[in-house]
Amino acid sequence: MIKVKRKGDFNRTKKYLGKALVSYDKGQLEKIAEKNLHILKEATPSNTGTLANQWGYQIVKTDNGYGILYTNTDIQNGYNIAILVDRGHATRTGTWVSGKNYIDPAIRKTYESIIKQTWEERNK
Numbered sequence: 001m002i003k004v005k006r007k008g009d010f011n012r013t014k015k016y017l018g019k020a021l022v023s024y025d026k027g028q029l030e031k032i033a034e035k036n037l038h039i040l041k042e043a044t045p046s047n048t049g050t051l052a053n054q055w056g057y058q059i060v061k062t063d064n065g066y067g068i069l070y071t072n073t074d075i076q077n078g079y080n081i082a083i084l085v086d087r088g089h090a091t092r093t094g095t096w097v098s099g100k101n102y103i104d105p106a107i108r109k110t111y112e113s114i115i116k117q118t119w120e121e122r123n124k
């Protein structure tokens with residue numbers, strides 16, 4: 001037989017996590033999305049600028065509030081070119097074109113900016 005006893009509760013943990021939770025209203029997310037859209041466009045490898053100019057975003061309602069959905073509408077033969085350039089792809093002749101890995105660093109830069117801004121606001 002196994003017997004488990006407990007003492008206390010998780011109130012302090014819940015309180016700590018509640019303070020750590022950050023939520024942004026739709027207007028704040030618009031500003032963040034615009035800033036990151038610029039970062040994505042600047043980071044996008046480009047010969048003509050077509051791929052970079054196809055970036056966009058939508059503010060979407062989620063269960064917990066709002067979120068940002070980034071899109072790129074440069075689709076050729078059913079393939080999203082932004083993903084192919086970022087991750088790499090095979091050509092029709094079977095050779096491999098290495099990815100440029102530009103999307104994740106651009107998004108990370110925005111996350112770091114948000115974290116820094118949140119930290120500064122909380123520690124005023």
